[in-house]
Amino acid sequence: MTPPPSTSHESTAVDATDATAALPSILDLSRDKLTATMLELGEKKFRADQLWRSIYHETAPSFDDMSTLSKPFRKSLGEKYSISSLEQAMFLTSADGTTSKALYKLHDGELIETVLMRYESDGHRRNRKTACISTQAGCALGCTFCATGQQGFRRNLTVGEIVAQVIEMQRIAHREDEVQMSEGKRTKGELQGVTNVVFMGMGEPLANYRNMMAAIKVLNDGQGLNIGARHITVSTVGLIPQILQLADEELQINLAISLHAPDNATRSQTMPINQRYPVEELIRACHKYADKTKRRIFFEYVLLKEQNDSIEQAQKLGRLLNGLHCHVNLIPVNPTKEGPFERTDLSAAKLFQGGLKQYGIPSTVRMEKGIDINAGCGQLRERAIDILGA
Ligand code: SF4
Numbered sequence: 001m002t003p004p005p006s007t008s009h010e011s012t013a014v015d016a017t018d019a020t021a022a023l024p025s026i027l028d029l030s031r032d033k034l035t036a037t038m039l040e041l042g043e044k045k046f047r048a049d050q051l052w053r054s055i056y057h058e059t060a061p062s063f064d065d066m067s068t069l070s071k072p073f074r075k076s077l078g079e080k081y082s083i084s085s086l087e088q089a090m091f092l093t094s095a096d097g098t099t100s101k102a103l104y105k106l107h108d109g110e111l112i113e114t115v116l117m118r119y120e121s122d123g124h125r126r127n128r129k130t131a132c133i134s135t136q137a138g139c140a141l142g143c144t145f146c147a148t149g150q151q152g153f154r155r156n157l158t159v160g161e162i163v164a165q166v167i168e169m170q171r172i173a174h175r176e177d178e179v180q181m182s183e184g185k186r187t188k189g190e191l192q193g194v195t196n197v198v199f200m201g202m203g204e205p206l207a208n209y210r211n212m213m214a215a216i217k218v219l220n221d222g223q224g225l226n227i228g229a230r231h232i233t234v235s236t237v238g239l240i241p242q243i244l245q246l247a248d249e250e251l252q253i254n255l256a257i258s259l260h261a262p263d264n265a266t267r268s269q270t271m272p273i274n275q276r277y278p279v280e281e282l283i284r285a286c287h288k289y290a291d292k293t294k295r296r297i298f299f300e301y302v303l304l305k306e307q308n309d310s311i312e313q314a315q316k317l318g319r320l321l322n323g324l325h326c327h328v329n330l331i332p333v334n335p336t337k338e339g340p341f342e343r344t345d346l347s348a349a350k351l352f353q354g355g356l357k358q359y360g361i362p363s364t365v366r367m368e369k370g371i372d373i374n375a376g377c378g379q380l381r382e383r384a385i386d387i388l389g390a
Pocket residue numbers: 139140141142143146147148149150201202203204237258377
């Protein structure tokens with residue numbers, strides 16, 4: 001894997017792309033709202049389309065950079081709106097160059113994390129770049145293995161704050177594509193930018209449902225970032241009412257459930273939400289979701305040493321998921337500073353996988369990327385508080 005171009009391994013420089021963060025962000029407007037607003041300002045509809053493309057397709061960092069728009073129009077936009085209120089407070093890239101993690105400061109001082117993961121083509125799947133984005137500052141759900149959960153809930157992110165994270169990752173991905181092209185490692189036709197988005201950063205996406213859905217609509221727009229629905233994954237700890245609501249949206253997105261235990265006693269020890277939505281009810285909701293959407297459900301199972309990684313627990317999980325159209329991702333956990341758990345080693349993870357196979361449940365052992373840069377959810381914010389006193 002070629003390391004990304006600007007691999008100063010660590011940077012704490014603040015790199016605000018827009019100095020007018022006190023103004024409302026234009027990223028908070030849906031496409032319809034943006035068009036209506038431009039018409040109200042006396043502009044033609046095609047100008048609104050040009051503006052949309054400049055923001056989301058070209059990812060212009062400022063209105064001044066939008067050369068397809070007239071100077072007076074750019075000036076008037078700059079007086080009314082900012083583009084992004086994300087201020088980069090820290091940026092780390094893993095030693096192998098596959099993972100970068102940004103810590104962003106929001107206009108009110110809250111800190112959120114965004115990760116870019118780079119995957120080489122493996123024969124089955126082409127190269128891809130996945131942005132892992134946050135939907136809340138902090139999280140109220142208090143999972144004990146999660147650094148974000150240990151920090152508590154701060155607030156929901158706006159639509160613009162969610163989308164801005166993908167735009168930032170897109171700019172990085174495009175810069176890398178251009179460097180590779182100049183080095184002859186890639187042709188123009190192969191330029192790809194961010195190919196996938198996972199809502200697996202800080203916070204519970206379904207607890208910020210309305211803004212998450214509005215953000216998906218923006219990401220999915222073919223004249224903007226153009227992230228296909230099948231390349232978008234929403235991860236939840238299992239908020240049943242919202243899972244059923246999502247089933248009715250008729251979207252082709254992927255749903256991932258953070259399960260992490262095959263029974264209530266074990267799950268409740270690490271995931272307090274299990275007391276509200278027990279495992280059996282959650283799996284019933286998953287059956288309804290799969291029946292309605294005809295989509296396979298992904299289960300995330302963080303392996304915690306001597307907590308949920310025994311062969312008996314693997315078999316119990318196999319029985320629980322039997323008959324459900326699903327795939328299980330087994331993830332040996334990134335240890336957190338305060339968390340009590342250790343990482344399950346690879347051989348134990350493979351044994352667990354064998355237990356699932358007995359029940360015909362497909363699974364993958366997925367080693368977490370970016371362990372050397374605290375890429376686990378909430379870990380960089382935790383580190384920044386140590387380093388910056390933030
Ligand atoms: S794992 Fe997800 S839901 Fe649980 S505390 Fe962390 S961010 Fe919140």
